[in-house]
Amino acid sequence: MSLTVQITSPHHVEVIDQPAPELRPGQVRVRTSFSGISAGTELTAYRGSNPYLNRSWDPDQRLFVDDTTGVGYPLAGLGYSEVGQVVEVAPDVADDPNLPPVGAQVWGIWGHRSEAVLPAEKLRGCMVPAGLAPIAATFARVGAVALNAVLAADVHLGETVAVFGQGVLGLLTTRLVRLNGGTVVAVDAVPGRLEKALEYGADIVLDARDGTVATQIRKFTDGRGADVAIEISGSYPALHEAIRSVAVNGRVVASGFYQGDGMGLRLGDEFHHNRVGLICSQIGGVPPAVAGRWDQIRLNQTFLRLATDQQIDPAGLITHVIPVREAAAAYDMLDRSPHEALQVVLTF
Incomplete structure (x- = not known):
């Protein structure tokens, strides 16, 4: 049985x-x-x-x-x-x-x-992989989800990336963005997760409960806003704040599994006035720009190699x-x- x-x-x-x-x-x-x-x-x-x-x-x-x-x-x-x-x-x-x-x-x-x-x-x-504890390999799929979001974000060296949500996926994303050369602003409403985000490479952590995340990110970037934000919690209010946080013509990668109607998401505000690009990242496919070179098995194997090499x-x-x-x-x-x-x- x-x-x-x-x-x-x-x-x-x-x-x-x-x-x-x-x-x-x-x-x-x-x-x-x-x-x-x-x-x-x-x-x-x-x-x-x-x-x-x-x-x-x-x-x-x-x-x-x-x-x-x-x-x-x-x-x-x-x-x-x-x-x-x-x-x-x-x-x-x-x-x-x-x-x-x-x-x-x-x-x-x-x-x-x-x-x-x-x-x-x-x-x-x-x-x-040899040298990797089997229990760590349970992260092959969730690691691929995080890596897929980072590929969709198209992070460049020296860019500021706001990662909204610091659960398992968010923390993995934070680490991967840092490995990719980005400066990470980690956002969550749970203090313990923000502490963990610092361990995983966040440069700055912000508590979502105070309602000033977008303002603080703009101050941190000399008024410009984040180059890109990755929203990976699946919260509509968090997605809205991510949109508020990026620069004019900035990018927001929506990686969460959003449920029901979009309460808290106001697309007539900063999304409209700052011409924000909204990109969906979903594990059923890789970003079109890399589709000729990346697929799901490469996402999985790359993440596990980083884990084996103790990069994550x-x-x-x-x-x-x-x-x-x-x-x-x-x-x-x-x-x-x-x-x-x-x-x-x-x-x-």
């Missing part, structure tokens, strides 16, 4: 037993060691605000349409930050030297479940390692007390 985390209904999580899947040709069996909970995307499902729960995505039109025939509760096996060990390989792919063999530690996306059977091709290039410390963001059978308590904590946790990792 395989243990699987299931969101049965909003704010209700169970850990259920499911039959172990049969191994078929071209597949590998992976036994999960660690699985990171996304405090952004997964909580939209936990809270019931995810748009996929109320409408369906039409991949041909690339539009959400008003029907409910798509995703619904119960939602079993969410999660996209897994690490595990290959324990079985189908005979027809066992001799492929480019695929992970039995015993290899691999990272990938198979959800919060103790065991998964996957196409072997899905794990090509997904072995945990993703494992330093782990605040809780929790047995999978206590998953309900983990989601409840992330929902009700987000100030108490950064990255929560389930163990199996």
